[in-house]
């Protein structure tokens with residue numbers, strides 16, 4: 001099947017596929033994470049707008065980037081229905097159309113698993129953040145248990161097709177540190193009601209040092 005067709009199916013089914021996980025606690029965890037956002041805020045891979053309930057009027061600005069046309073279309077529809085009008089740009093995290101040091105907070109929820117080039121994306125997030133700015137992340141990651149991680153490695157290829165480019169076995173916290181962030185908060189958790197291959201989850205805050 002052509003990847004454009006998979007992208008459309010993924011976008012059309014995303015909210016329904018995630019609804020049980022959202023109700024079982026993901027939605028609440030999103031709220032807790034976004035409570036830490038301040039100033040000029042950038043969300044990468046905003047998808048269909050799953051974080052929109054937690055966008056706040058007291059932020060200086062909000063910019064959403066989303067590279068998938070079908071996801072961006074649903075995002076715009078959801079924002080319009082909620083009466084929200086942040087800037088939506090169709091772009092990937094590897095090449096952000098934003099100036100250096102122009103953002104105080106970056107939000108990434110379930111995105112760093114999917115970006116094509118994780119290191120390039122993290123370097124871009126660091127570039128656009130002001131010194132002292134923060135990356136707020138909620139990501140499913142590589143299992144800390146080596147036996148379970150080997151299962152993720154085995155299932156990586158089929159899962160990547162099913163998940164529209166999602167990598168189930170990324171050691172994302174290590175990559176964030178490697179990109180020059182200081183991790184201030186790191187909680188290990190489970191993505192509720194998710195298949196075991198994507199169940200290990202981290203939430204946290206990473207600082208771009210001044």
Ligand SMILES: C[S@@+](CC[C@H](N)C(=O)[O-])C[C@H]1O[C@@H](n2cnc3c(N)ncnc32)[C@H](O)[C@@H]1O
Pocket residue numbers: 044045046047048049050051065066067068071091092093094108109110111114115116117165
């Ligand atoms: C699993 S969905 C998560 C959507 C949303 N952030 C959420 O929390 O529900 C992954 C999202 O990342 C987007 N994405 C894929 N490649 C990307 C890239 N290179 N840069 C930014 N976002 C990307 C996808 O289009 C999709 O909307």
